[in-house]
Amino acid sequence: MSQKEQLIMMAEDELIEYSTEARKIEKLRRKFGFAVPYPQQRQIRDEISAEMPKNFLAKLVEENRQMVALPFWGIGGLGLLLGISGRQPLDFIATAIGFYAAFSIQKLGWKLEAKRLVIKTLDEIEANVTAPEGKVQNRPSSD
Secondary structure, eight states, X not given: OOXXXXXXXXXXXXXXXXXXXXXXXXXHHHHHHHHSOHHHHHHHHHHHHHHSOOSHHHHHHHHOHHHHHHXXXXXXXXXXXXXXXXXXXXXXXXXXXXHHHHHHHHHHHHHHHHHHHHHHHHHHHHHHHHSOTTOOTTSOOOO
8 A cells, every 4th residue: 555545544534533624634644744754745745636636526526425425315215115116126226326326426525535635734734844933834823
């Protein structure tokens, strides 16, 4: 498993916990520091950023994967209901297609969200490393 895949897996693990994005980034910063040396982090960030789709549909799936998958869950459920009640085996095809599409959409959205979290975390690490001494990014200054 490459370091890039390791970082994405760590981000996926962090996504399952119910916490704010800032807390997730804070936890991941420590893990990323141990997993990947700082000079390689920029290269990995660029690779992940290049892999991210830039089209409208990918953005929609990343931000609202459950909303996009909901109609397909409905198609799968309706096909199951009609297949059982009407004893029509062809309706089970709609069930299989609907459930597969819904699951695939949610899985894609999960991966995209994890990659976005990796990018944000690596950006935060870089911002804190390149910040002037005494000035930490994303925190109010006491000047």
